[in-house]
Amino acid sequence: MSIQLPTYPQPDERGRFGRFGGRYVPETLIPALDELQAAYTEARNDPAFLNELERLLKDFVGRPSGLYLAQRLTEHAGGAKIYLKREDQNYTGAHKINNCLAQALLAKRMGKQRVIAETGAGQHGVASATAAALLGLECIVYMGAEDIRRQALNVFRMKLLGAEVREVTSGTSTLKDATNEAIRDWVTNVRDTFYILGSVVGPHPYPAMVRDFQSIIGEEVKVQHQALEGRPVPDAIVACVGGGSNAIGIFAPFAYLPEHERPLLIGTEAAGEGVESGKHAASVAGGRIGVLHGAMMYLLNDDEGQIVPPHSISAGLDYPGIGPEHCLYSETGVAQYVPVTDAQALDALQLLTRLEGIIPALETAHAIHAAVNLARTMRPDQTVVVNLSGRGDKDVAEVMRLLDLGREQDAAPTPRTPEVLA
Amino acid sequence: MTATLIPTTPGAARLHAAFARAKQEGRAAFIPFMTAGYPTAQAFPAVADALLGQADILEVGIPYSDPLGDGPTIQRASEQALAGGTSTRHTIALVKELRSRHDTPIVIMTYVNPIYAVGPREFMRLAQEAGVDGLILPDLPPDQDLEIADLAAEHGMAVTFLIAPTSTPARVKLVAEACTGFLYAVSVTGVTGTREGSALNEVPAMLALARQYARVPVAVGFGVKDAETAAQVAQVADGVVVGSAFINAVKAGQDVGALAASIREGCTQH
Ligand SMILES: Cc1ncc(COP(=O)(O)O)c(C=O)c1O
Numbered sequence: 001m002s003i004q005l006p007t008y009p010q011p012d013e014r015g016r017f018g019r020f021g022g023r024y025v026p027e028t029l030i031p032a033l034d035e036l037q038a039a040y041t042e043a044r045n046d047p048a049f050l051n052e053l054e055r056l057l058k059d060f061v062g063r064p065s066g067l068y069l070a071q072r073l074t075e076h077a078g079g080a081k082i083y084l085k086r087e088d089q090n091y092t093g094a095h096k097i098n099n100c101l102a103q104a105l106l107a108k109r110m111g112k113q114r115v116i117a118e119t120g121a122g123q124h125g126v127a128s129a130t131a132a133a134l135l136g137l138e139c140i141v142y143m144g145a146e147d148i149r150r151q152a153l154n155v156f157r158m159k160l161l162g163a164e165v166r167e168v169t170s171g172t173s174t175l176k177d178a179t180n181e182a183i184r185d186w187v188t189n190v191r192d193t194f195y196i197l198g199s200v201v202g203p204h205p206y207p208a209m210v211r212d213f214q215s216i217i218g219e220e221v222k223v224q225h226q227a228l229e230g231r232p233v234p235d236a237i238v239a240c241v242g243g244g245s246n247a248i249g250i251f252a253p254f255a256y257l258p259e260h261e262r263p264l265l266i267g268t269e270a271a272g273e274g275v276e277s278g279k280h281a282a283s284v285a286g287g288r289i290g291v292l293h294g295a296m297m298y299l300l301n302d303d304e305g306q307i308v309p310p311h312s313i314s315a316g317l318d319y320p321g322i323g324p325e326h327c328l329y330s331e332t333g334v335a336q337y338v339p340v341t342d343a344q345a346l347d348a349l350q351l352l353t354r355l356e357g358i359i360p361a362l363e364t365a366h367a368i369h370a371a372v373n374l375a376r377t378m379r380p381d382q383t384v385v386v387n388l389s390g391r392g393d394k395d396v397a398e399v400m401r402l403l404d405l406g407r408e409q410d411a412a413p414t415p416r417t418p419e420v421l422a
Numbered sequence: 423m424t425a426t427l428i429p430t431t432p433g434a435a436r437l438h439a440a441f442a443r444a445k446q447e448g449r450a451a452f453i454p455f456m457t458a459g460y461p462t463a464q465a466f467p468a469v470a471d472a473l474l475g476q477a478d479i480l481e482v483g484i485p486y487s488d489p490l491g492d493g494p495t496i497q498r499a500s501e502q503a504l505a506g507g508t509s510t511r512h513t514i515a516l517v518k519e520l521r522s523r524h525d526t527p528i529v530i531m532t533y534v535n536p537i538y539a540v541g542p543r544e545f546m547r548l549a550q551e552a553g554v555d556g557l558i559l560p561d562l563p564p565d566q567d568l569e570i571a572d573l574a575a576e577h578g579m580a581v582t583f584l585i586a587p588t589s590t591p592a593r594v595k596l597v598a599e600a601c602t603g604f605l606y607a608v609s610v611t612g613v614t615g616t617r618e619g620s621a622l623n624e625v626p627a628m629l630a631l632a633r634q635y636a637r638v639p640v641a642v643g644f645g646v647k648d649a650e651t652a653a654q655v656a657q658v659a660d661g662v663v664v665g666s667a668f669i670n671a672v673k674a675g676q677d678v679g680a681l682a683a684s685i686r687e688g689c690t691q692h
Pocket of ligand 1: 121246
């Protein structure tokens with residue numbers, strides 16, 4: 001029996017999650033989006049496609065990823081049991097590969113030989129380049145100049161995998177601008193190019209399709225939590241939110257449960273130097289409704305409609321918007337979105353590393369911080385599942401630079417002890 | 423342009439009249455584009471004056487931080503204008519100032535986010551007060567948001583949506599029927615910007631399709647850069663839009679008025 005892709009009550013047939021989402025793109029792309037939607041609808045009902053996807057997720061990616069009880073982190077927090085959903089165990093190191101393989105399979109099925117992708121942290125770029133190499137597709141990845149600096153290791157991996165990395169120097173030279181450039185490429189080459197979008201953002205059907213491909217994360221949690229705890233639904237789930245794909249992947253299978261059965265769903269937004277500082281990427285806490293990259297969502301933009309450059313210590317969260325389904329969850333109270341600062345994330349990264357021997361991605365570290373704080377307020381018979389969206393290999397050089405900077409300023413002889421451990 | 427043309431608003435009537443005048447003179451309407459506040463807020467009015475001296479309709483772009491449908495030329499112009507302090511409300515003020523000196527119809531090109539940020543109703547009120555005749559909305563397929571078009575009409579303005587070579591007949595019909603000012607046909611699959619050689623091969627077929635449904639004049643833009651490419655387009659279209667070529671000319675310190683005069687000449691229909 002092959003896997004099934006879940007169906008959810010949102011979005012509506014126009015691609016709206018409530019008032020969010022939609023298709024605000026140049027007319028050139030509308031027929032391509034219709035074509036994509038038709039191809040996806042057909043593929044998701046075709047056992048041949050689903051069998052191939054299942055085979056790759058199992059044998060190539062290594063799914064299912066573990067649901068691991070973090071014993072020492074749990075003791076440290078002193079409350080609910082903290083489980084880690086180990087997306088860092090996936091081949092290529094993050095949840096991004098789930099979606100990339102599925103979209104690349106779809107590209108191949110649609111007869112498109114050229115794929116393009118945008119990337120911030122480089123994880124989506126690496127996953128796209130990997131899927132392209134596996135399936136024999138030409139791959140071009142757009143990446144901001146600033147992110148190319150921060151993520152040199154991933155840039156090299158993409159090139160090694162045979163992808164062309166195109167440096168983007170417009171705007172803020174980060175993820176938002178790489179996304180603009182990828183969309184412009186798609187507008188130009190739409191007839192023979194498939195755009196592998198990396199998160200639950202962009203025009204319909206991307207937010208719905210990427211969610212469906214990522215919801216394997218939450219579906220596995222149900223089965224694993226049942227085996228470990230005797231019930232399928234944890235008490236709380238925490239995940240970091242850039243565009244929001246790892247968070248939707250673990251939230252969606254629970255988000256449409258009746259309210260009294262639903263776990264507490266917490267998304268962590270990158271608060272950078274603090275929401276008040278203006279240097280952050282917290283679109284719910286510090287943004288307002290607007291349109292970017294083809295969808296209506298919470299967005300960092302000024303009162304003239306110009307996008308406000310976001311800031312985060314982690315390239316993968318450095319995005320001025322948040323996926324439309326998250327906007328609906330936030331507006332209706334299905335999930336809550338909390339800001340976590342750069343400093344808190346850096347501390348949480350060290351905390352998890354020292355207590356559990358797991359170096360998380362800087363993105364993921366935002367979720368770890370909130371999960372520890374939350375678990376502390378809960379009972380020992382309760383559970384918190386953190387989506388461990390990716391591993392920190394890509395970030396070690398940047399973290400080393402940041403901790404060294406801190407050391408110079410503090411004139412301290414050794415790396416400082418994380419605040420939460422002190 | 424067809425005999426059944428019914429202007430729905432004062433703005434639409436003024437745009438239709440401009441197309442009709444050009445036609446009487448044996449030309450396709452010449453529609454130059456310039457980014458507001460480019461090269462600087464101070465220098466922009468003189469550039470706009472030079473274009474208005476030749477234009478049948480002037481298209482003024484609100485500089486935007488994330489212009490999805492634009493190539494590098496207009497994108498860089500937007501960045502420069504934004505850095506100089508020109509944004510949404512300032513663009514409308516610049517148009518108001520041009521209006522006090524010129525009778526030529528003026529339309530505003532804008533992505534939708536600035537409209538939502540100012541508030542659709544407030545945006546339309548300001549634009550109407552400034553004498554804007556119409557709006558061109560490159561990232562708003564007409565079936566996305568019916569409120570914008572309704573509000574524009576309520577405020578006396580026309581709206582223009584776009585079709586592309588990839589548009590299916592059903593899409594062309596939907597877009598054409600939603601346009602009240604003119605229909606804007608994008609000549610290529612791609613973003614704005616001049617191109618090597620002339621890549622206008624897809625235009626005739628697209629226009630033939632558009633004319634089956636359009637009750638308004640049909641203009642063509644993207645990639646038109648000189649009198650020669652304008653002449654090609656003018657054989658099949660009611661109007662010719664030229665943007666990046668003028669930004670390049672401003673950047674190079676060339677005589678914008680002279681370039682505009684030569685392209686206007688190229689718009690002659692045979
Ligand atoms: C490890 C990791 N986690 C999270 C993210 C954020 O993306 P999303 O919010 O779509 O999961 C990224 C993005 O690059 C990432 O690499």
